[in-house]
Amino acid sequence: FRRRIKPWEFEIFFDPRQLRKETCLLYEIKWGTSHKVWRNSGQNTTKHVEVNFIEKFTSERKLCPSISCSITWFLSWSPCWECSKAIREFLRQHPNVTLVIYVARLFHHMDQRNRQGLKDLILSGITVQIMRVSEYHHCWRNFVSYSPGEETYWPRYPPLWMMMYALELHCIILSLPPCLKISRRCQHQLTLFSLTPQKCHYQMIPPYILLATGLIEPPMTWR
Numbered sequence: 001f002r003r004r005i006k007p008w009e010f011e012i013f014f015d016p017r018q019l020r021k022e023t024c025l026l027y028e029i030k031w032g033t034s035h036k037v038w039r040n041s042g043q044n045t046t047k048h049v050e051v052n053f054i055e056k057f058t059s060e061r062k063l064c065p066s067i068s069c070s071i072t073w074f075l076s077w078s079p080c081w082e083c084s085k086a087i088r089e090f091l092r093q094h095p096n097v098t099l100v101i102y103v104a105r106l107f108h109h110m111d112q113r114n115r116q117g118l119k120d121l122i123l124s125g126i127t128v129q130i131m132r133v134s135e136y137h138h139c140w141r142n143f144v145s146y147s148p149g150e151e152t153y154w155p156r157y158p159p160l161w162m163m164m165y166a167l168e169l170h171c172i173i174l175s176l177p178p179c180l181k182i183s184r185r186c187q188h189q190l191t192l193f194s195l196t197p198q199k200c201h202y203q204m205i206p207p208y209i210l211l212a213t214g215l216i217e218p219p220m221t222w223r
């Protein structure tokens with residue numbers, strides 16, 4: 001059951017700067033009050049990873065429907081709108097299951113349906129967050145087949161990317177227009193990330209996020 005992924009797989013799948021097409025899911029399941037954690041990983045097949053998980057879980061869950069269960073996902077891409085719908089339906093049918101979702105990147109975040117899908121997930125009580133340094137470290141230690149002595153190594157991506165995605169997730173939650181723009185220069189295989197804030201972003205986004213992305217300057221302190 002416990003299969004670890006290769007270090008290079010983790011590094012390329014979860015790099016917030018690379019827009020790899022496939023999706024990787026690392027997941028943890030805890031049953032009842034037990035402290036034992038079940039871990040496994042999956043990649044998309046012809047179906048999205050979220051749907052594969054739900055189908056697998058539902059077929060195995062029949063054995064013990066009344067035991068509460070908490071699930072944590074680490075997804076390289078956030079759920080698309082169709083998966084968001086499937087997840088909400090899944091949780092509606094399994095009221096004793098709680099789900100926390102960490103994502104490395106936001107999937108086609110300019111698409112209004114995907115934005116609404118994520119917002120609906122959050123409004124229905126599911127935690128959705130951008131992976132931070134602590135989650136990368138956690139995944140490295142628990143899901144990656146690192147070599148002996150490498151347990152304190154993990155890919156340290158520039159925090160700016162996590163902050164830009166966190167900013168955009170705030171825009172989604174607050175129903176603001178997109179602030180993060182991602183464009184591709186095909187002939188140079190270059191991906192450009194830029195922030196295009198409007199007045200509403202400055203008004204509504206929490207200052208600590210604006211500060212972390214460099215959109216506002218720290219206040220000057222005079223002694």
Ligand SMILES: *[C@@H]1O[C@H](CO)[C@@H](O)[C@H](O)[C@H]1NC(C)=O
Binds near residue numbers: 023044045046
């Ligand atoms: C996973 O999704 C990507 C992007 O849609 C696709 O190119 C790839 O073939 C899929 N993987 C499998 C095993 O079908």
Ligand SMILES: *[C@@H]1O[C@H](CO)[C@@H](O)[C@H](O)[C@H]1NC(C)=O
Binds near residue numbers: 068094
């Ligand atoms: C949820 O858990 C409670 C307490 O363990 C149990 O009584 C109830 O039947 C469960 N609900 C479902 C739908 O399994």
Ligand SMILES: [Zn+2]
Binds near residue numbers: 050
């Ligand atoms: Zn999907």
